[in-house]
Amino acid sequence: MAHRVELRISSDPRWLRMARRLVEEFSRQAGFDEHGRQEIIIGVDEALSNVMRHAYRGETSGPISLICEAEDGRLEVVLKDQGQAFAPGSASLDLPDPARLSGRGSFLIHSTMDEVEYRRAGEDNLMRLRKYLKEPAGKSHG
Amino acid sequence: MDKDLEINIVRNGAHSVVHLKGDVDLKTSPELRTAILDLLIKRGQERVVLDLKGVGYVDSSGIATLVEGLKEAKSRKARFILSGVGEGVRHVLDLTRLTSAFEIVKTAEEVR
Numbered sequence: 001m002a003h004r005v006e007l008r009i010s011s012d013p014r015w016l017r018m019a020r021r022l023v024e025e026f027s028r029q030a031g032f033d034e035h036g037r038q039e040i041i042i043g044v045d046e047a048l049s050n051v052m053r054h055a056y057r058g059e060t061s062g063p064i065s066l067i068c069e070a071e072d073g074r075l076e077v078v079l080k081d082q083g084q085a086f087a088p089g090s091a092s093l094d095l096p097d098p099a100r101l102s103g104r105g106s107f108l109i110h111s112t113m114d115e116v117e118y119r120r121a122g123e124d125n126l127m128r129l130r131k132y133l134k135e136p137a138g139k140s141h142g
Numbered sequence: 143m144d145k146d147l148e149i150n151i152v153r154n155g156a157h158s159v160v161h162l163k164g165d166v167d168l169k170t171s172p173e174l175r176t177a178i179l180d181l182l183i184k185r186g187q188e189r190v191v192l193d194l195k196g197v198g199y200v201d202s203s204g205i206a207t208l209v210e211g212l213k214e215a216k217s218r219k220a221r222f223i224l225s226g227v228g229e230g231v232r233h234v235l236d237l238t239r240l241t242s243a244f245e246i247v248k249t250a251e252e253v254r
């Protein structure tokens with residue numbers, strides 16, 4: 001049976017903690033163990049922070065929808081916002097030098113989630129993050 | 143009102159312990175950054191221990207704050223130490239391959 005929860009917040013970082021708690025409980029109900037839940041929290045929190053920091057450039061009243069869906073061992077989180085379009089290639093997916101202060105957010109999103117997709121739909125940014133209870137074939141950690 | 147991150151600083155001469163309770167994220171990391179840089183730059187502390195026992199989550203902005211504290215301390219020949227690192231914090235440090243970059247101890251009390 002599919003489950004779905006939607007949270008609508010403004011782009012104010014004060015809501016990050018609440019979003020993490022929602023995602024943790026949703027992923028627990030979807031059957032993820034503590035390690036899996038931590039990874040989902042990290043991936044979603046970093047994606048949400050990116051929307052606040054980059055799409056809305058720190059402006060705190062932009063609308064954000066966070067939609068969680070779970071079905072058949074798959075958890076999907078969609079983030080929808082109306083901020084600046086994300087320029088593919090503008091964020092490095094590589095881990096920066098240990099002495100660098102920034103640049104780890106996108107790396108964390110991609111290293112914690114199984115699939116990450118971004119698209120622009122009209123005036124909306126849509127980011128889709130997926131994690132599977134069993135990892136799909138070909139995906140390995142190293 | 144319940145604060146998202148409580149920061150309590152215990153100073154003893156040139157040594158400080160910064161006790162944290164809450165999450166270090168995009169909202170709270172600027173305040174932590176100010177506290178750490180104040181101890182190292184304005185107060186010239188020779189040793190700063192960041193007690194993370196009460197911290198359940200650190201995001202990439204929190205990691206940036208820790209890296210900045212470490213860099214600032216090194217440039218002043220001061221020590222910047224993490225203590226009480228729990229599973230949630232360790233997970234992010236491991237993912238970003240920064241665990242070995244920091245001096246990490248179990249408890250703030252054992253630092254000599």
